[in-house]
Amino acid sequence: MEYIRIEGTHKSVSRLIKGSDYFTHEDYDTAARNLDAFLEAGGNTIDTAYIYTGGQSEEVIGRYMKEKGNRDQWVILTKGAHHDQNGPRVHRAAIDADLARSLERLQTPSVELYALHRDDPSVPVGEILEALNRHIEAGTIEAIGASNWTWQRLQEANEYAAAHELQGFSFSSPNLSLAKANEPFWSGCVSADQETCDWHERQQLPLLSWSSQARGFFTGQFTPERRDNEDLVRVFYSEDNWERLRRAEQLADQKNASTIQIALAYVLNQPFPACAVIGARTPAELESCAEGAGIKLTQEELQWLDLRK
Incomplete structure (x- = not known):
C-alpha cells in the first residue's frame, strides 16, 4: 500500500x-x-460522515x-455541515454541533482529517475558516479539507488563510473518476473536471476522490442498452x-488487469497527490482494489484514456 502526506496531520494517509x-x-460484524x-492489506484511512446511515x-x-483497541492505527476522515431539509448550514454553529456529535459517536477526542461535506457560497470563506481553526487550536482536528467545493472557492479560502495566519484547507474531496459526470449525483456535489485537475496539479493539493x-460503471455490468439503474x-x-x-478495456488487456482496475489506476496516477475512497465489501473486491492501486500509468496513457489524445 502506498501513502501520501497531508499537511497538518502527523500520520501518513x-x-x-x-x-x-x-x-x-x-x-456490525460485516463492517468489522x-x-x-483493510488494515491487513495496509490501509489505514477510513471515510465517514455525520450523515452516513443516520450516524x-x-x-x-x-x-x-x-473493541479492537486500535484507534492509533487509523486515520479518520469525517465530514459535517451537510445541508438539511431547511437548506445549507455551513456555519459555525453547525460545524460545532456536528463535530461534537461525530467525536462522541467515534469515541475519540479528535480526528486527523475533517471536511465540510458541502459548500454554501453565500457564506464568506473567512467565517468558515475562523470556525474550523478554533477546533484545530483546541486539538479536536488536525487537518481540514472540503468535500464538494469548487477549486475557485478552495483557492479563495486558502488565500484568506495565508493572509490571516490561519490553517487553510489541506485537501479536497470531490468526485474524480475516469467516467465524467453529466450532472451531480446528489445536489451540491462537485466532480473534478479538467480545470479542477489542472488547479490541483499547480497547487499539488491532495485530492481524495469519492465514487x-x-x-460500478467499469465493472462490465452496464451497456448503453441496459438502463435499469436510473442514477447511473x-x-x-x-x-x-x-x-x-x-x-x-483495451488497456486492461494490455496490462493483464481488469477494466475497473484501470479505472482506479486512472485516479491514483494523476500528476498530484490523489487517494481513492473504495467501497470494497468482499475479500475479492479488496484484492482487486489493492492490485489496481499498484498499476502505473503514464501521462500519455492517462490522456488517451480521458480522450485527450
Missing part, C-alpha cells in the same frame, strides 16, 4: 481509503471484518476501534464515457 457509507449496527481486512457509520467505527470507480444512466451514460470504457 493510505492511497486507498475505506468507504463506510453502508455501515449499520445490524451489519471489512475493517480488519450509524460513525457509531460502528467507534465501537470497532474501542472513484464511477459507482443520468450521471454517467454518455457517448464519451462509453468510449472511455472501451479504451479502459
Whole structure:
C-alpha cells in the first residue's frame, strides 16, 4: 500500500481509503471484518460522515476501534455541515454541533482529517475558516479539507488563510473518476473536471476522490442498452464515457488487469497527490482494489484514456 502526506496531520494517509457509507449496527460484524481486512492489506484511512446511515457509520467505527483497541492505527476522515431539509448550514454553529456529535459517536477526542461535506457560497470563506481553526487550536482536528467545493472557492479560502495566519484547507474531496459526470449525483456535489485537475496539479493539493470507480460503471455490468439503474444512466451514460470504457478495456488487456482496475489506476496516477475512497465489501473486491492501486500509468496513457489524445 502506498501513502501520501497531508499537511497538518502527523500520520501518513493510505492511497486507498475505506468507504463506510453502508455501515449499520445490524451489519456490525460485516463492517468489522471489512475493517480488519483493510488494515491487513495496509490501509489505514477510513471515510465517514455525520450523515452516513443516520450516524450509524460513525457509531460502528467507534465501537470497532474501542473493541479492537486500535484507534492509533487509523486515520479518520469525517465530514459535517451537510445541508438539511431547511437548506445549507455551513456555519459555525453547525460545524460545532456536528463535530461534537461525530467525536462522541467515534469515541475519540479528535480526528486527523475533517471536511465540510458541502459548500454554501453565500457564506464568506473567512467565517468558515475562523470556525474550523478554533477546533484545530483546541486539538479536536488536525487537518481540514472540503468535500464538494469548487477549486475557485478552495483557492479563495486558502488565500484568506495565508493572509490571516490561519490553517487553510489541506485537501479536497470531490468526485474524480475516469467516467465524467453529466450532472451531480446528489445536489451540491462537485466532480473534478479538467480545470479542477489542472488547479490541483499547480497547487499539488491532495485530492481524495469519492465514487472513484464511477459507482460500478467499469465493472462490465452496464451497456448503453441496459438502463435499469436510473442514477447511473443520468450521471454517467454518455457517448464519451462509453468510449472511455472501451479504451479502459483495451488497456486492461494490455496490462493483464481488469477494466475497473484501470479505472482506479486512472485516479491514483494523476500528476498530484490523489487517494481513492473504495467501497470494497468482499475479500475479492479488496484484492482487486489493492492490485489496481499498484498499476502505473503514464501521462500519455492517462490522456488517451480521458480522450485527450
